Amino acid sequence: MIGAWDAHGDTTPFTAPERKHLVQSLERDAGAGHLFLVHTGADGGGPVDVYVDEPIPDDERERLVPLEGAFLLAVPTGALVVGGVEHYRSSSRPTMGRHDVITVPPGDYLLRCYRQRNEELAPRSERELEKMVGRSDLRYYDRLNNFGCLTGGLTLLLFPILVFPLGWQLALLITVIVFLAYFPILEQLRKRDPRYRRLHAIVPEFRIRHADPVWVFELRALGDRSGHRGGSARYAE
Numbered sequence: 570m571i572g573a574w575d576a577h578g579d580t581t582p583f584t585a586p587e588r589k590h591l592v593q594s595l596e597r598d599a600g601a602g603h604l605f606l607v608h609t610g611a612d613g614g615g616p617v618d619v620y621v622d623e624p625i626p627d628d629e630r631e632r633l634v635p636l637e638g639a640f641l642l643a644v645p646t647g648a649l650v651v652g653g654v655e656h657y658r659s660s661s662r663p664t665m666g667r668h669d670v671i672t673v674p675p676g677d678y679l680l681r682c683y684r685q686r687n688e689e690l691a692p693r694s695e696r697e698l699e700k701m702v703g704r705s706d707l708r709y710y711d712r713l714n715n716f717g718c719l720t721g722g723l724t725l726l727l728f729p730i731l732v733f734p735l736g737w738q739l740a741l742l743i744t745v746i747v748f749l750a751y752f753p754i755l756e757q758l759r760k761r762d763p764r765y766r767r768l769h770a771i772v773p774e775f776r777i778r779h780a781d782p783v784w785v786f787e788l789r790a791l792g793d794r795s796g797h798r799g800g801s802a803r804y805a806e
Contacts, residue, residue, distance in 0.1 A: 570607060571607050571609060571617070572604050572606045572657060573604070573605045573649060573680065574604045574642075574657055575603070575644045575645060575649065576649070576670050578643070578644075582658055582659060582660035583659075595657070595801075596801060599799050599800055601799055602640075602794070602798070604657060605642045605680050605682070605786075605801070605802075606801035608802070609804050610803070610804050616780050616784075617785070617786065618784075619788065620785065620787045621671075621790075622788070625683070628693060629785070632685060633684065633685065635681060635683050636681075636682045636804060638681075638682075639679050639681050639797075640679070640798070641677060641678075641679065641791070641797040641798055641799045642679075642680045643677050643678075643794075643799075644676065645675055645676070647672055647673050647674060648672065649673050650669060674790065676791070677790070678788040679797060680787065682784065682787075683787065684783070685782065685784070694775070694779035694780075694781075697779070698772065701775070702768060702771055707768070709764065710765065710769070710772055713765060717755050717759075720751070721755070724744070724747050725748060731744070
């Protein structure tokens with residue numbers, strides 16, 4: 570589960586009985602507007618984009634599917650946190666740094682949640698990356714990585730090949746040694762490739778920083794909270 574809440578709101582840790590029925594405790598706080606809760610149906614990982622009183626760009630909206638409902642979320646101190654709900658009202662939650670808190674105008678918001686429609690689509694930033702490093706170089710980098718991973722996986726086929734002539738114990742030992750040695754050797758070979766080194770210094774960080782969001786939260790300021798309720802949304806495949 571992931572959620573959004575006021576970083577300096579109710580920071581009282583859940584009691585032992587509340588932790589025992591954690592989902593019910595979270596739903597109670599969500600219903601009161603202290604927390605917006607998303608049941609992701611998975612690990613909930615991935616980037617989250619947050620739009621506050623501004624429209625979601627059309628090219629991003631095309632890739633999104635809305636989850637049902639619009640929910641009241643109170644952010645009385647203007648310090649909004651979006652993250653895993655294991656940190657919400659937890660006795661062991663980490664100290665929030667400046668990169669963990671979104672500063673918004675204090676007040677009440679109406680929140681709508683969207684999910685990436687298809688995570689297999691190429692990120693929108695890939696075109697920009699191609700312009701930066703060159704299409705042929707980017708294909709070279711990805712081809713080398715894909716080939717390396719594929720070949721590494723194929724080393725496991727040594728076991729069924731060797732098991733009959735050598736016996737399972739020796740076949741397993743050889744397979745494990747080859748598999749564990751393969752990736753360090755591959756890394757050393759890559760380090761000797763100036764073209765790969767140059768691309769590796771750019772491509773992974775760029776893709777992480779410009780990854781398309783898995784989730785999007787859209788917040789609209791409310792002048793009057795009457796008629797609005799908090800709650801939770803659930804993602805279903």
